[in-house]
Amino acid sequence: MSILRTSSGDVSVDRRLDYAELMCAENDFGAACEILEDAMSRVPDWVAGWVRLGEIATKAGKSDLAKEAFEKALALDPADHFGASLRLDLLRPVSLTDRSPAAHVASLFDQYAAKFETSLVQKLGYRVPELLASVLPEQLGKVLDLGCGTGLMGQAIEGRFSEIIGYDLSNGMLAEARRKGIYQRLEQKDLLALELTDERFDLIVAADVFIYIGALERVISWVADALAPNGIFAFTVEEGHEKGYTLLESHRYAHSEVYLRGMLEAAGFGSFEIRATTLRKDRGADVRGLVVIAQGVRRAHDSAGEDFEFA
Ligand SMILES: C[S@@+](CC[C@H](N)C(=O)[O-])C[C@H]1O[C@@H](n2cnc3c(N)ncnc32)[C@H](O)[C@@H]1O
Structure with a gap:
């Protein structure tokens, strides 16, 4: 997924998000993680932001941070519209999921x-x-x-x-x-x-x-x-x-x-x-x-x- 806008109206958050994406475009996922972690401390209830942080942390090889981010997304959105459970599963040695979440499939195909x-x-x-x-x-x-x-x-x-x-x-x-x-x-x-x-x-x-x-x-x-x-x-x-x-x-x-x-x-x-x-x-x-x-x-x-x- 690519980053979404927050509805926080906090310009400093949106600026950090843009900067994090720019770092991703340059393959500097470590730096992108740090910037996004900082942004998320200001919008801790933003599900899509946690999922994006999890994705970037996965690419940066920071699997503990990635797991934590996906778990936060799931705690905020148990129906799992963004498919955080699948992303989390790919970080496990043995898979626990047995389906793509219904809310995720529905919003993806909508x-x-x-x-x-x-x-x-x-x-x-x-x-x-x-x-x-x-x-x-x-x-x-x-x-x-x-x-x-x-x-x-x-x-x-x-x-x-x-x-x-x-x-x-x-x-x-x-x-x-x-x-x-x-x-x-x-x-x-x-x-x-x-x-x-x-x-x-x-x-x-x-x-x-x-x-x-x-x-x-x-x-x-x-x-x-x-x-x-x-x-x-x-x-x-x-x-x-x-x-x-x-x-x-x-x-x-x-x-x-x-x-x-x-x-x-x-x-x-x-x-x-x-x-x-x-x-x-x-x-x-x-x-x-x-x-x-x-x-x-x-x-x-x-x-x-x-x-x-x-x-
Ligand atoms: C790749 S599309 C294929 C659509 C169609 N069968 C075709 O051949 O063009 C997969 C479809 O399966 C639906 N789908 C996936 N999981 C489902 C589920 N658990 N229950 C009902 N529909 C589901 C999706 O919403 C999507 O429309």
């Missing part, structure tokens, strides 16, 4: 919504919706798009479903999706707080969404229950090489194939296929991911589903 498609699709070569669309059967029935964002997935499979519903945390993203006029229903929901209702879906899809969730057990077990008999579950993750899931420097999570297999089996999926692919670019490099298509949830009195094969 800010990003209007330029999401130009940045991601045009500049970063994002192609996950098309990729998923190309491996799914032609007729999709009733679809649920988890983390639907601006509705690119709905657009990629337009004409192939009887109905499509989208859930997302960000109202800004949902407003963009609404403008497309493709979805019958769009609802603000946290994927980690979904309740099971009587509604069942023939396809549940999550395109580039699980990168904001580390522990997928809860949402995948919800999906297994919310699928109609022989319904399909299709999603992507960034490919991780450690055993479970890993929080990356990008503040996204990566998941290993072994973890996904274990979890899909535990959730009762009778057949699934996992393929490696490229999801998009990040700073010029390909981001490697996994495309997963799962089917045939075994229920107590069911026999196993048919084996799934990519279309």
Whole structure:
């Protein structure tokens, strides 16, 4: 993040902030820390300032100061709009977080919504919706798009479903999706707080969404229950090489194939296929991911589903 203005009206604080940023631009993070620490003593309740101090202290190699700054931000803003918990986690030898905070995801994507498609699709070569669309059967029935964002997935499979519903945390993203006029229903929901209702879906899809969730057990077990008999579950993750899931420097999570297999089996999926692919670019490099298509949830009195094969 880049520095924000305080609303303190204290010109001397704003001047210190400018100076700290100037020091950062010159890679003098030690000096920037000292200046920002001094500024924060005048505006101790300013959450964004603590997060910025934590970031700069991390770059300066002052991890104790960084931890202290992120902890102060979290104490002032327990909902964690700035993602201080993720930044703090990256300083720990072993990660403690299992998701990106809901308030952080919502404010990040609310800010990003209007330029999401130009940045991601045009500049970063994002192609996950098309990729998923190309491996799914032609007729999709009733679809649920988890983390639907601006509705690119709905657009990629337009004409192939009887109905499509989208859930997302960000109202800004949902407003963009609404403008497309493709979805019958769009609802603000946290994927980690979904309740099971009587509604069942023939396809549940999550395109580039699980990168904001580390522990997928809860949402995948919800999906297994919310699928109609022989319904399909299709999603992507960034490919991780450690055993479970890993929080990356990008503040996204990566998941290993072994973890996904274990979890899909535990959730009762009778057949699934996992393929490696490229999801998009990040700073010029390909981001490697996994495309997963799962089917045939075994229920107590069911026999196993048919084996799934990519279309
Ligand atoms: C990278 S965008 C992808 C959007 C869309 N699926 C696409 O392919 O264009 C990730 C989306 O996931 C949503 N998201 C992340 N975590 C979420 C959660 N826990 N519950 C609901 N939505 C979430 C974000 O708000 C954002 O719109």
